[in-house]
Amino acid sequence: MALIVMKFGGSSVADAQKITRVAGIITDSWSEGNDVVVVLSAQGDTTDELLEKAAEITPDASKRELDMLLSTGEQISIALMAMALEKMGIPVISLLGWQIGLQTNSVYGKARIKSIKTERIQNELDKRRVVIVAGFQGINKYDDITTLGRGGSDTTAVAIAAKLNADLCKIYTDVEGVYTADPRIVPDAHKLNVITYDEMLELASLGAQVLNNRSVEMAKRYNVNLEVLSSYVRKPGTIVKEAANMEETKISGIAKDSNIARVALVGLKDEPGTAFKVFRQMAKYNIDIDIILQSIGRDNTKDISFTVAKPDVLRTKTALEELHSLLKFESYSIDDSVCKVSIVGAGMINSPGIAATMFEALYDARINIHMISTSEIKVSVLIDQKHGERAMKAIHEKFFS
Amino acid sequence: MALIVMKFGGSSVADAQKITRVAGIITDSWSEGNDVVVVLSAQGDTTDELLEKAAEITPDASKRELDMLLSTGEQISIALMAMALEKMGIPVISLLGWQIGLQTNSVYGKARIKSIKTERIQNELDKRRVVIVAGFQGINKYDDITTLGRGGSDTTAVAIAAKLNADLCKIYTDVEGVYTADPRIVPDAHKLNVITYDEMLELASLGAQVLNNRSVEMAKRYNVNLEVLSSYVRKPGTIVKEAANMEETKISGIAKDSNIARVALVGLKDEPGTAFKVFRQMAKYNIDIDIILQSIGRDNTKDISFTVAKPDVLRTKTALEELHSLLKFESYSIDDSVCKVSIVGAGMINSPGIAATMFEALYDARINIHMISTSEIKVSVLIDQKHGERAMKAIHEKFFS
Structure with a gap:
């Protein structure tokens, strides 16, 4: 008997049949004697349909009213799931963000959780009810509905698990x-039984879209087993x-991120403050930088390369044009035919041989x-995009075969 | 400058175009300097669509979870309306039942309003914002969402108007x-400029489906001008x-109700308690009785006739079969080919000539x-249904030509 928090995404509750199937999973866990809290996202395309309704009225709806609109999606899911469990004879209750006192800051559309009151959930669990909670939503200090943004339902689930000390x-x-690599690319990839928070964080940020980073970070902070x-x-x-043992070196996975472009500035003056000025300019345009590489150029100059996310390429161009008139340099280039391939594993820094093995592959x-x-x-290595899948297979074979 | 509460039903906000049109009506009133609170129902078919989703899962959803589900309909309406007003540059905010502290009793599906906290609405009005409120919904003492049942949005609007002392x-x-008769039946029917609460109540209960009785009753109790x-x-x-002047006799309207059946019990014993036993049996089966008529039958018996609503006919049969074995009577019959035609007017009881004029027609x-x-x-008179429309025309001509 344990306290379990379960989270199901939108595709898992897309229609009546899928809801009924998920209700079966919930029922099994409850019937084993567990206390069960379930967090749900909006059904399949509901969010898109709601956004379309808003778009028909105005392209510039306030985020406050968008949150009012979008939060109905999860409300529909939890009511339907509660009905499915009722049908199976399971005592159940659905609860909204405000009903569990899920307080957030006031940033509509991507609010962050500040606190959760557990009284209501605990009372319902004490009655042996399955508690179905609407993910993705909370309220701010004005009692207005907020949504948590991308991965919000994962975050809701982890926050509740943390607060309730769930098992x-x-x-x-x-x-x-979580796989050692994307099975669609590397057929030999196998599922990992265990992975650390940090490894998961690296894999997620490297493009393995299994878990949202926010939720993993929160799980790590509050030591929630996921x-x-x-x-x-x-x-x-x-x-x-x-x-369990950070000494043991182990590769947990290989990830590829193609949503990346390489920017190269050539012929910068080799004097203090150059790098600062370059990256201050990027920060001004709100461009996230990933890998940075600085090298000595010809004739007392230096070159700086870095990577940005593909959607930021246009803004990067604007920023660099402006920078060019402020900070004399020879030229710049942006190459988006690259990808980043990474291996992730705890304790890697103490095992230099691992990087060498990757380069050898x-x-x-x-x-x-x-x-x-x-x-x-x-x-992580940056290589030509056309070699990405071949690189993953080669590295995977080297480490896992 | 006044405080105006406006209520729009589901068909008035059925799509983006209609929402935008209604937003224009709201904007005009606000621009004249009025404080405006708007109460909305769910868009067009939303409620039916949600009920269908529930029906796909179970035919026996609990009313608590149905209310959780259905209350999303109004939430969608108010968010979209707020967006439409934002687009027109009008300061606006949408609020749910719980956000305005609309407390109800705990009867899910047809809750009754207990109280409304006006602080939030008043604060928003003080900022010169249009306040868009979700009709039909509130919360009970457990902080669970309830819906107000049929005509709930009208009731929400009147309750808010009463509480805010709206003009x-x-x-x-x-x-x-409100017309003197249904214009589809009586082409000569004309619109009334003024009608009393009581006349409106009679007309509503007689089948003139303009305003829900609950809302008119509440308006009367709190003296809200509608x-x-x-x-x-x-x-x-x-x-x-x-x-204004209850002495003045005036016919305000003629209404017809075809949703009715006549029940006749023949040959009951003429002894005390007979009528009591008949109507206790009807009450046991939760059957509402309208007109009752008792007459002397043959051989020391009596006959009792009464009318019930058509949807109750099956239950009435069951009730009477059971009654027949308890309380000996000769026979019973149920005739659903009848209709009720009524004339309504304040002070009618003091003008016996009015009934005579109706019978003459x-x-x-x-x-x-x-x-x-x-x-x-x-x-009211009960007549054959086939004569209903002809009766309305004849009476209307007699009184209004």
């Missing part, structure tokens, strides 16, 4: 867990938790490396 | 006001208010009267 927070998705598993196949998924495959970046638990 | 509560509908008017044609409607038209019922402000 496990199960995030149901359309994949069976499980990522499939809502379609009933078998164990991947547990995300604190590292790429060398064997005759794939050129443009940039390299490392952190405590990952090694 | 006028305008109920926008798809008719131009106006029933069209959301399509911009002209004055019918004002509903306290009678029916006699002239050779229409037989089965039952008669009178109250302070109305006279």
Whole structure:
């Protein structure tokens, strides 16, 4: 008997049939004697349909009224799920963000959770009811509805699990867990039984879209055990938790991110403050920078390369044009035919051989490396996009075969 | 400059175009300097669509979860209307039942309003914002969402108008006001400029579906001036208010109700308690009784006739079968080919000539009267349904030509 928080996404509750199937999963856990809190997203296309209704009226709706509109999506989901459980004879109650006192800051559209009152949820659990909570929503200090933005339902689930000291927070998705690499690219990829929060964070930010970073960060902060598993196949998924033994070096996965472009500034003056001025300019245009590489150029100049997300390429151009007139440099180029391939594993920094093994795999495959970046638990390389999938397979084979 | 509460029904906000048109009506009133509170129903078919979603899951959803589901309909309406007003540059805010502290009892599906906190609405009005309120919904003492049942949005509007001491509560509908008779049946029917609460109540209960009785009763109790008017044609409607001069006899309207059946019990024992036993049985089956007529039968027996609503006919049969074995009587019959035609007017009881004039009109038209019922402000007759429309025309001509 344990306290379990379960979260199901929009595709898992898209229609009556899917809701009934999910209700079966919930019922099984409850029938084993567990206390169960369920967090749901809006059904399938509901959010898009609501956005369309708004767009028919105005392209510039305030975020406050958009949140008022969009929060109905989760409300519909939880009411329908409660009905499905009622039909199965399970005691159940659905609750909205304001009903569980989920307080957020006042940033409509991407609010952050400040606190949750657990009294209501706890009272309902004490009556042995399954509690169905609307994800993605809360209220601010004005008693106005806010939404949590992308991955908001995951975050709701983790926050509730943290606050209730749940034994496990199960995030149901359309994949069976976290894989060593994307199985669509690397057929040999296998599912991991366990992964650390930090590894999960690196994988998520590297383009393995299984769990939203915000929710993993929160799980790490409050030490919430997560499980990522499939809502379609009933078998164990991947547990995300604190590292049991950080000494042991282990590669957990390989990820590829193609949503990236490389920017190169050539012939900058080699004097103090140059890098500062470049990245202050990027910050002014709100452009997130990933890998940075600085090298000595010809004739007492230096070159700076960095990567940006593809959607920021146009703004980067504007920023660099402006920079060019302020800060003399020879030229700049933006190349979006690149991708980033990374290996992730706890304790990697203490095992230099791991990076070497990765580079060896790429060398064997005759794939050129443009940039390299490392952190405590990952090694990333920038290569031509056309070699991306081949690189993943080569690295995977080297480490996992 | 006044405080105006406006209520628009589901068909007035059915799509983006209609919402924008209604936003124009609101804007005009606000621009004249009025403080404006708007109460909305769910868009067009939204409620039916939501009920269908529930029906796909279970035919027996709890009323608590149905209210959780259905209350999203009004939430969508108010968010969209707020967006339409934002687009016109009008300061606006949408508010849900719980946000205005609309407390109800705990009868899910047909809750009754207990109180409204006006602080939030008043604060927003003080900022010169148009306040858009979700009709039909409130919360009970458990902080759970309740819906007010049929005509709930009208009731919400009147309750807010009462609480805020509004100068006028305008109920926008798809008719131009209250008519002396249904214009589809009686082409000569004309719109009334003023009608009393009591006359309106009688007309509503007699099948003139303009305003819900609950809202008129509440308006009468709190002396809220109502106006029933069209959301399509911009002209004055019918004002509903306290009678200025109850001495003056005036027929305000003629109504027909075909949703009725006549029940006749023949050959009951003529002894004390017979009527009590009959109607206790009806009450046990939750059957509402309208007109009752008792007459002397043959051989020391009596006959009792009464009318019930057509949807109750099946239950009435069951009730009577059971009654037959308890309380010996000769036979019973149920005739649903009847209708009730009524004239309504304040002070009618003091003008016996009015009933006579009505009966004369029916006699002239050779229409037989089965039952008669009178109250302070109305006279109703039960006649064959096939004569209903002809009866209305004949009576209307007699009184209004």
